[in-house]
Amino acid sequence: MTNILRYVIIRKYKYIGNEMANVGINEFKNGMKLLINNEPWNIIDVDMVKPGKGQAFTRIKIKNLKTGRVVDKTCKSTDKIETADVMELDYQYIYADGEYYYFMHPETYEQIEASKEAVADNAKWLVEESMCTVTLWNDNPIVVTPPNFVNMKIIETDPGLRGDTSSGGGKPAKLESGAVVSVPLFVQEGEVIKVDTRTGEYSGRAKK
Structure with a gap:
């Protein structure tokens, strides 16, 4: 670790009850962050409905930023919801x-x-x-x-066939972080591979 990292002051975050703006359904858009039941949510879809009779309303699909849970919510034209910081x-x-x-x-x-x-x-x-x-x-x-792709070293896997890049199938490989991914049979222990963190899948050998 560099000297800069050793001596930099660590900021300890604490909850601050900042007041945010209230928005109506006409202002809803994908990516907007809302505060609902004291939880932060992200709008991932907006569907404005104008029935032949009665007031217009909006259906939104929202994702809880803390838990990842996705739900649908119906809002009336008069509803106001606080935005999340x-x-x-x-x-x-x-x-x-x-x-x-x-x-x-x-x-x-x-x-x-x-x-x-x-x-x-x-x-x-x-x-x-x-x-x-x-x-x-x-x-x-x-x-x-994390980034979409990371390079990690294989610390444990069964021996494969060196030079054989045509064989199908795969084998489990344990990475330096403890994660286990499936790799082709020709990949060897000690190699550094590229992994897609979104799927946990092998994406190739890391470029040297």
């Missing part, structure tokens, strides 16, 4: 101490700490110095998204 910023992953995961802003060198709950299953795709997207709600990291 949510930002998505790029941070560099630097290390973990067993309780928190630490990330650094590439320009300000400011560090933030994310809980195990925020990182969740994505912990197995975190590679030191890789750039991740950190979702902040009221300045608190609630979701950490």
Whole structure:
């Protein structure tokens, strides 16, 4: 770790009850962040309905930014919903101490700490110095998204046939993070491979 990383001040995030603007159904759009039942939600689909009789209403499909749960919600024309104080910023992953995961802003060198709950299953795709997207709600990291592709070293797998790139099938390979992925039979222990973090699938050998 560099001296800059050793001595940079770690910012500890605390909940701040910031008041946000209220929006009506005519302002809804994909990607807008809403505060519903004191939880942050992201609009992923908007369907405005104008019936022949009665008031217009809007159906929205929303995703909970903390849990990933997707639900449908119907809003009347008179409804107003508070927007959520949510930002998505790029941070560099630097290390973990067993309780928190630490990330650094590439320009300000400011560090933030994310809980195990925020990182969740994505912990197995975190590679030191890789750039991740950190979702902040009221300045608190609630979701950490790794890059779409990461390079990781295979630390354990059965021997395969060197040079045989035509054989079908695959075998499990344990990576340095502890993640297990299926790789072609010709891939060997000690090699560095490219993995798609969105699917957990082998994407090829890493370029040297």
